Amino acid sequence: MSFPTRFLQLRKDNKLTQPQMAEKVGIHITQVKRYEAGQAQPSIELLKKIATAFNVTTDWMIFEEGERDLPDGLQLKFEAVSQMSDEDQRTIQSLIDGMFLKHTASQLQRVG
Structure with a gap:
């Protein structure tokens, strides 16, 4: 809607x-x-x-219904991460941040 x-x-x-x-x-x-x-x-x-x-x-x-939903596999993984220790969550956050940087850099190389 x-x-x-x-x-x-x-x-x-x-x-x-x-x-x-x-x-x-x-x-x-x-x-x-x-x-x-x-x-x-x-x-x-x-x-x-x-x-x-x-x-x-x-x-x-x-947002339309389901427009912001995560794929089931990711949803389950994020739910599992939410049960981990704060230290493990920070480590996973750092890994995700690193992947975002890598993706952004590769996109910029394609444009430039």
Whole structure:
């Protein structure tokens, strides 16, 4: 679902009119209408304000279902890492950081 759809869903799920939604979020009703119609996108600060007001995450408001999910193999590995000692987690973080640097360097070589 896109932001306009989620924004509208929040309003309807909470049985709010557009004026009530505007008041709850602290924006003008015209802006509510523009968001619902997909004619405008909120600022990051406003996204945070909406998420806080309705107890949802900003990820839920802007990403499609599953768009940010990890592949199952990685998800299981990260869950296992979360059970390790702090020292082992720092070591794994360093390894991941090193792989990111290696990947970025190879990308830069291809461009340059």
